Amino acid sequence: MTLLAFDWAFTVEKAILIAVIISISLVVAMYATYAERKVAGFIQDRRGPNRAGPFGLLQPLADGLKLFFKEEVIPTHSNKFLFILGPSLAMFTAMMTSAVIPWGGKVELGGRMVDLQVADINIGILYIFGVVSLGVYGMMIGGWASNNKFSLMAALRGASQAISYELAMGLSLIALLMLTGSLSLRTITDQQIQGNWWNIVYQPLGFLLFFICSLAECNRAPFDLPEAESELNMGYHQEYSSMKLGFFLFAEYINMFISCTVIATLFLGGYDMPFVDESQLSGVTALLVGLLALFGKTFLLIFIFMWVRWTLPRFRYDQLMNLGWKGLIPLALLNMVITGAVVLFTMK
């Protein structure tokens, strides 16, 4: 089936894959809100949501419905188009990152080699950085279009935080890239499956830095200054109501899920199940084991994200900037120099 010298079956396959990945991200993000409140309840010695459905499992649906039916307010003198564009961009950039993550190995289904990765481009990590750097726009445009001084200030606060921690994040990854010699997430995962150790063993400091920067990029506590509800007059989404507010908040949970998957792929072996030799298993079994491993690691990381949130207090703004510029960036540079020296002296 070729039209315009183009393989349309391939397009259909990728379209289905994209639809599945987006639905999974949405469902995971939905239940991450439930998990967040259950974890908070567990840590603060109370029950958490337990009214809607068994164990409160229908709580996310109830919350979603509530947001949908709330009155939608667009402030007067705000820029209507940009006001709507803000949350849309936040959601859009949150969805885009998942395109380069390898969710599993290649498997033969119905005579076709199906690849569980939307795009295996040779600059995979840079693509993620590209999308992350665009994530600032949703926040800034939303904050500015609200025509509210506090929203604008929160947007600027959030944007400068995102930019500062992006730097340290990139620097912490350079050391890892020196070891792998490739920017493709598929190649990095394969190297970890074939080699004996996951990258976290070679790059413990890099992992720690990347983890901290991910917390900051996802606006998670202790870096949640852009949305400090009570202390700093909420955040860039102060004027938003109804589902537009829902989009902003929901995009953050999607970001959290995706960045946990990225950490799992880069440092924890991706879809590599420990102590299991995947090449011994048949195609579909290996795929399922791989998915189980990847999602297990991701959910563990999400739990750690929540654990951090309900344990540590928030940073003050100057502490946040000092940590980013005077703490993390020099550490990342040091890590880079040491890794470079080790690579130079051992591998040649």
Added chain:
Amino acid sequence: MGITQLLFWLLTTLTLGSALMVIFSKNPVYSILWLIITFFAISGHYVLLNAQFLAIVNIIVYAGAIMVLFLFVVMLMNLNMPSSPLKNKWLMFAGVISGGSLLLVLVAALKDTEAMRNGILMQTGDIGLIHNLGKVLFKDYILPFEISSVLFLSAMIGAVVIGKKA
């Protein structure tokens, strides 16, 4: 018409159209958003030329970093009101002449270059891939590369010094 050509014309229209919208938008924030779309379309052209690294760096540096700074400045100065049209007729005249002569120089310089004569390699060629580009940069052009990094570093230090004074 193949899919590559179709994409090329689509991206070209998008690039030129959004570049024009940058100039014609009354609201500076809209101008910046159009400029971001222009950068995306140019990145699309890089992908067609099989230069994925250039494409993504263009997005990270220009769309992701520099335009955020532009947006910062525009939002903080609150340039939301339509700026008053340029009154001085001679200033407009001078602008048109200098812009036109720059265009003339660029066209004259690019008209006879090798690339224009040989046609452009679409989807082939691998100089734009990160592996080859890195080798070229760090082997053949190491001196210019280092000199430009020193230039960037001095500009950065200069900015910090000026910022501290104020």
